[in-house]
Amino acid sequence: MKQYLKIITALILTSCFGQTSTACYCINHLTIDSLPQMKEYDFIAHVKIIDDKIYKKPSKNDILAIGLLTFEVLELFKGEKINTIFELSKNSSCDIGVSNGEEWILFGKTINGKLSIQACDRNRRYKAIDGTRDWKYGSGFYELQSLRNLYKHDTQKFENEIRKEYFKNGNIEIEENYLNGKLNGERKIWYPNGKLFCHQVYINDTLDGKSEWFYQSGQIYDEDYYQKGKPSNVSRLYYDSTIEKSWKKLLIEDFYKTEDSLNFVYKRVQVQHETVYDSDGKTIISRGYNRLGKIQREETIDPNRNFRTVIYYHDNGLISSIGYYLKSVNYGRYQEYDKNGFRSRGWDYDENGKTIKNK
Template identity: 25%
Template sequence: MMNSIKKYSVYLILISISFGYAQTVVKVPPAPNALDEKGLRHGQWNGFFDDSKILRYEGNFNHGKELGLFTYYANSDKKIVMATRNFDAKNNAFTIFFDENKNKVSEGNMVDKQRQGVWKYYHKNSKAIMTTENYINDKLEGARKVFYSDGKLAEEVLYKNNLKEGLSKKYSKEGKLVEESNFIKGLMQGSYKVYDESGKVVINGQFKKDKKNGMWKYYQNGKLVRQMNADTINGHKKPSLHKKK
């Protein structure tokens, strides 16, 4: 009777050990650069430059689609990061470009390799924003702004379907308006003015299809000192000037 109990106890121990091993099986991740059953990239992938065989990028694929953080390197044995792209499940990729000193050059969202939404561009070797642009399907749309290194606005121009459209303004480092111009489908059209430091007009003229048009007037201290007919210049004729003493 005792022998039967001992044999049964040993049997139970062996069964328990077997179940213990079954419960602790560890799944081994696929080797880098693996393909799924459909031949699509899956798991960790490393890409290399064809000529040098140096690491070009590294990141994870989910059945053929990028997912999560991808890091891209320069063709150098120093492993210099040139860009990162963070993919979400909808294939949006927040992208950052760097220079060789690890400073940001630009950043924004990309969808199917096209810029979408607001992009920021930085002054060289600085965290200060140099330019902001808005994109729709990789084309400029809306306000494009340029800033001085201290953050003050230097220029603002509107875009439509990747072409300048509407009023453009330029400012001095002191924040004063120095130039106003208008655009239609990328060409200068209509009123054009230049201002001095006191805000007085120094040049006043018109553009037509990107060329000076009609009478242009030039001022000093608010007084007209010269005027010329731009049409004679465009017609390759000697311009007629009128000076006031």
């Protein structure tokens, strides 16, 4: 799975850890495909964080703090086997979120004479404090496997067996079946608290049948169907129905007025997004809903023409706007409506997607 980096603040490094930041953003799409990509790093390793502290506090000249991480190296890919590294932009919007007890894949560079990690790079958490790993989206798995391939490290392989792994508390984490080196049969993954995280079925390494992912509370999170690896029928993503105590007072004051109304909204199992597929596994309908079940956005797609119709809705259920796209370019008439259902403004597009008429 490729790594996608979120947009965050821009980072400017000056002098020996002198940092000034007014804005900083990352638009990088960083993969791990070749050894030349790794030349910029002096240290690459899979580590477990032992200590996380502030090395240098912010000052007038250096408004960003610097952290110092202490760790145990679990697998070294490049550089010397060390146990500390500096973390730039600590406790800022550029903080990458390292905490004690977590496992990370770190990519260190020598910046102003000191080995450091920073935002907008390939650093990725592999395991949370409680031992949870990102089995659904593969964050950390991709980085670790790619590095093992590049640096010719051994990778555990499964042939004809049942694979089982456990958390430190003794609870099972994953159970899956292999036949001739391929996933076959049921695959189950659990949270450290014993709640089911995932249930899937594989045939020759290919998803087949119903696939389910769950929140840590046990409530359904993602529900999908596959036929020989292709998406089928309808996929649904659900809101989390649990309420964090720290947010309860704020939510009541700002949105739901009473605890009864808050519980009503949050405890209902509500679809957040759903996607409908055709017989070839291509998306033909996509819808988004709010917590009360009201539709907010609907998109219908003709995959053969690469034509899309996108509709947005007001809270009262009436259409807010309708737009059309042909081969990802604005097409035809775009129209907006007010909350009473009357046209408010609109315009037309030419064959190149440029506005040709305003009303």
